[in-house]
Amino acid sequence: MAMAEKGDAAAMAALGQPPLDVKQTELQYPAEDGSKVRAKLFQPLNPPKGGSPLIVMYHGGGICLGNPEGEELTCQNFVQAFGAVCVSVTYRLAPNFRFPHAPKDAWDALQWAAANAKLWGADPSVGFVVGGTSAGANLTFVLVHLARDEKLSPPLTGQYLAIPLLLPNGKVPEKYSPYAISYEQNKNSPILPVAAIDMFMCGYQPDIDDGVLYATFNHPKGHKDLPPTYFQIDGMDPLRDEGLIYERVLNREFRVKTKLNVYPGLPHGHWVFFPFLKSSEKFRKEQVDGMGWLLGKEPDFTKVMLKAIAAVA
Template sequence: MAYTDVNYLRSLGEVDLELKQSSVITEYEAQFLDSINIPAVDYDSTEGLRAMVAASEALTIMSLGPPSAQIKQSELTYETRDGAELSALLYQPTHPPSNDSPLVVMFHGGGFCVGSPHGEEHTCRNLVLAFNATCISASYRLAPKFPFPYGVKDAWDCLRWAAREARSWGADPLAGFVVGGTSAGGNIAAVLAHMARDEKLSPPLTGQYLAIPKLLPWDRVPERYREFLLSPAENANAPILPASAVEAFERAFKPDNDDAVWYGVFNHPRSHAGLPATFLQVNGADPLRDEAIIYERVLREEMGAKTKMYMYPGLPHGFWIIFGALESSRKFRIEQVEGIGWLLNRAPDYSGVITRV
């Protein structure tokens, strides 16, 4: 298979030609691309990063415009095990079908340090429109004020809350129950899929969605997979998320790299047997690329799990968020809906889906 060919893996990091063409990206995106390296982003400045991410999220929301009349959007709170009240955004079909609205719970990215539930708003709106799904995009406490394992344990409390409350929102988890996330949120989703299995979450998850996930501490790679983990070095200076950013986020989050239950889930002590179907989206010019590729292969070949993976060669971490005008971003959004439809065993209705902002 191509993903065991190290030369093919290296080719995935070659910069996508479309990304280089200023004519296909907006003026804002071009300025953002220039600013990534000039001046360099200070990833150790959490406050500066939060302001930048908040501005990006605000731009996305402005570009999306108000929710469609088919979507009811509201804000809820859930309580963590230590009594903290955290926010979550709820997206519902305005006229939900009887006992047939699947539940999707999403967690945003941001290196466990930045971001908000609005980071998954585009995705959640599309899932309501495509599947009449009920979608939660939840907050979790962020580092450095709340280092590991606060955020992921908050997310587990959230997932259990969502399972309990789903029917009060008009959702039916028996019609489909997916946990998903992007980047750090992808790590969270992968951890929660194992927790749901081990703690016998009821109703059980039927799928996990992992977009550009962080799954494997680079200093804890099992020997037999080490030759295939090329992307941290190959994409060390990639735009959006260079390796220095990963390391800065880890300094703030302070994860325990030996904790394979709440963080380095690739090395989970109870293996990956019995997990639900898994859908991944992976970017070629991303230092996190190869850990996702290896994980998909382990799930499929060693665990016999159902998997689907889409690869975006030459494109950096989170490109569809920053460079929404790219044709590749449109493709990402279409395939995101398609892949989550695969998890839900439903054909998408693309008529209202927003593929580009």
């Protein structure tokens, strides 16, 4: 925990001041029980004539670590590449706030963002995307199904899943089990070995049989009518195969449009922990390209920062 906090401080120092053409605002959203939870809003000072899409991002950290700054560079890049309005939200963390606090907070945050889009200068009709990294991608995964079933208005137009946690190792449906080998193959991988996943889950204590708020791969209503989905997956990651399997299921079984980038031989969150690698710069470029695919827009790379910055993933 102390190392993570030290890493957060170093990441904030590295980020420095926001770009001059990005307005950055500290906010709080109301959780269902009346608590106030942090968020950061990123807006273009010169919005595009065609309207600003709305993007909501959830940070990683095993549901036990992290903060909105974890997606700060990503949000800044989305603002500069697309003139988007981007909000990075946190959620109450385990072990103080165990399952299902995180998905319930995340759902409250998404509804809050939808309700405030116009106030922030966003136009969800030109794009409304929810995304996240690692554990934040698990929350994203949960949210797109909730948004579908609860008929969120305005509706989501896309989801972005980076190195996603999607399916408990013991809950892989039998027909997919031959393809789920990455937990064993990458059990001792750097950054996120299986022992670390177990540690985070011990703190979070999710219900692995809950197909609505956690193990949404096994959702009782399946994955029909979900928005287009963009994946970024690391090859030397225990979580690799659940992402690959889910992409195939969405595309082949439910006819959901998907786009996939894989980074062979690289561990979980490589762009965060090894920002000096060419593959980290490649990740950042493809992240922006992938968001452009979801939005149906060509990115403007003239101000985007492709040199990744070390932070807690």
